[in-house]
Amino acid sequence: MLSDSTCARLRDALLAAGYTTTGVRELLGPGAHAALTRGELEAPARATREAGGLGSLVRLFLLGGTEAAPPLPEIDALVEGGLLTRAPDGLRAAMDLRPYGEEETDWFVLSDLDTPASRQDRDHVTGVGGASLTLASSLVRTPVADTLDLGTGCGVQALHASRFSTVVTATDVAPRALATARATLALSGITNVELAEGPWLEPVAGRTFDAIVSNPPFVPGPARVDYVYRDSGQAGDAALAGLLRDLPSRLRPGGRAQLLGSWLHVRGEDWPERVRSWIPPGCDAWIVQREVTDPALHVGTWQRDAGLDLTAPSTRAQAAEWLDWLEAERVEAVGFGFLLLRVVPDGRSPEIVIEDLPGELADPLHGEMAGWLERVAWLRDHPSDDALLGARFRLSPSATLEHYSVAGSDGWSEAGAAVVLADGPQWRHEVDEPAAALLAGCSGALPLEELVALLSFAHDRPADELVRATLPAVREFVRHGVLLPA
Missing domain, CATH: 3.40.50.150 (Vaccinia Virus protein VP39)
Structure with missing residues (x-):
């Protein structure tokens, strides 16, 4: 395998040639890069024809090609370390070496x-x-x-x-x-x-x-x-x-x-x-x-x-x-x-x-x-019902309320509603009218118990009944990030 010193010099050469995730993507362009991810080699090969040293490295390491003079140091050490193998018309990759990274790392x-x-x-x-x-x-x-x-x-x-x-x-x-x-x-x-x-x-x-x-x-x-x-x-x-x-x-x-x-x-x-x-x-x-x-x-x-x-x-x-x-x-x-x-x-x-x-x-x-x-x-940290009722919540900014209907003999009729997060796992929760109203009221201004009291008055339902129905759902909303502690 390659020594640390050989790897250091190889890294310098790869960076100098622009053999990075950004460099390869810009060289190939969206279409050829997408073709490469699908295992289709002709489009990316065409994109490398006039690309100098970077094109040579892409053909060598990503397309499985043979290159007569890739811009790499210590060729003998790379062959001995198992990265390259010699062919009659040049050098071929004996191992996969590809650029990778996240957030501007190379x-x-x-x-x-x-x-x-x-x-x-x-x-x-x-x-x-x-x-x-x-x-x-x-x-x-x-x-x-x-x-x-x-x-x-x-x-x-x-x-x-x-x-x-x-x-x-x-x-x-x-x-x-x-x-x-x-x-x-x-x-x-x-x-x-x-x-x-x-x-x-x-x-x-x-x-x-x-x-x-x-x-x-x-x-x-x-x-x-x-x-x-x-x-x-x-x-x-x-x-x-x-x-x-x-x-x-x-x-x-x-x-x-x-x-x-x-x-x-x-x-x-x-x-x-x-x-x-x-x-x-x-x-x-x-x-x-x-x-x-x-x-x-x-x-x-x-x-x-x-x-x-x-x-x-x-x-x-x-x-x-x-x-x-x-x-x-x-x-x-x-x-x-x-x-x-x-x-x-x-x-x-x-x-x-x-x-x-x-x-x-x-x-x-x-x-x-x-x-x-x-x-x-x-x-x-808020295990009791009283602790939850005393907390303030705000609705996730990515939450949306969707209403859906089903077709019948008299046309479309509303069948239900769900709150859906637009980002992350896009959690979806079925909600009734009081639950939807509760979520809409979660702006961080009022504690949950006051929102429940307002719902009790608006929907003419006993407050205790709403508390029993609400708290398990609130805990689930918090776990999924629909509701965030204010």
């Missing part, structure tokens, strides 16, 4: 090539994929002293954690993954990350952290390891269950953990209660299910991800074994989503919320994750 991520042959290697090191981007977009940015990146892979989460952590410890069971992560960090100019080798939490035994982030091997299936990046070696979702039980012991009071995971929907069992049983005492937990797939789609998705020929006899045999196992375990579906944990300080009552969040996300989730932690802490 990072570079090294990983194995995303080819069918490479993906079938047991120790394949994946690059910036959908799962890693999904997790990175959800990370709470509140500054902390230290973060553990558990199962760092090529180092993507460590890059992000380095921005809000004084120091990051990144671990992995695979030596090749750690070597790749080391090069990613050196290429990106990141110096506050330490690396440690070993399975799960063994490399950090006896240590605690302010934050933990993990994109662990979460693909449920038989107890085997075909690919280190995705398979835990434990059957089903047992590895995720064990990790959730163990993580709080590695967090300081108030510390948070964020990870991706998959869980089984087992016939005859309630999946939220099943996942809830994995959360140890003393922890807030927010489990957000983003997708649910049937067993056949689950197996096919991960076989395609591995670059397998789905029609090959060996692939079909593997699929049959996998589906037989799922059937024997009474698995009806597989869920996937985010998991957010926080160790509650001072032995106070924790909050556990498990819910679905289907559909596309309009915005990154990091703001919503941070907001959920803040709002749940506020609710914990």
Whole structure:
């Protein structure tokens, strides 16, 4: 693998050529850049024809081309370190090296090539994929002293954690993954990350952290390891269950953990209660299910991800074994989503919320994750009905009220209304007329009890009845950020 000194000189050369997220996007333009993300190479290749050194690097690293003289230093060291390979007519990329970053950072991520042959290697090191981007977009940015990146892979989460952590410890069971992560960090100019080798939490035994982030091997299936990046070696979702039980012991009071995971929907069992049983005492937990797939789609998705020929006899045999196992375990579906944990300080009552969040996300989730932690802490500080009634609230500025109708024999008739947030997860809550009026009155000027009294008078309903109906809904509105403490 590349040495730190070679990475430093390579970084300088990449920056000098403009091989950054901004530089590549501006060179290709919207159309060719979109084509590249779809895996269509001709349009971006045409855009690089007159682009000098930057065009050469784009063809070499992003288009899989051969370049006679790319603007890179220490070619022999790059070949010896495994980044490049020599061809009869020039040089080709032997690893994936692409620009990456957020908020005007210039990072570079090294990983194995995303080819069918490479993906079938047991120790394949994946690059910036959908799962890693999904997790990175959800990370709470509140500054902390230290973060553990558990199962760092090529180092993507460590890059992000380095921005809000004084120091990051990144671990992995695979030596090749750690070597790749080391090069990613050196290429990106990141110096506050330490690396440690070993399975799960063994490399950090006896240590605690302010934050933990993990994109662990979460693909449920038989107890085997075909690919280190995705398979835990434990059957089903047992590895995720064990990790959730163990993580709080590695967090300081108030510390948070964020990870991706998959869980089984087992016939005859309630999946939220099943996942809830994995959360140890003393922890807030927010489990957000983003997708649910049937067993056949689950197996096919991960076989395609591995670059397998789905029609090959060996692939079909593997699929049959996998589906037989799922059937024997009474698995009806597989869920996937985010998991957010926080160790509650001072032995106070924790909050556990498990819910679905289907559909596309309009915005990154990091703001919503941070907001959920803040709002749940506020609710914990206001546990009684009297405390809630004495509080002032303001309606989220992104909230809108939607009325909807259904068609009948006499035309359209109003069927209901819902308050919807226009940003973040775009939470939607069905509301009746009094609830809609209550939300509209939340401007921060009056405490909730006075608003309820006004509603009682306006709708000719007993105040006690409105309080019983209102307070559970208000708590839910606060959790989802529809109502914000004033």
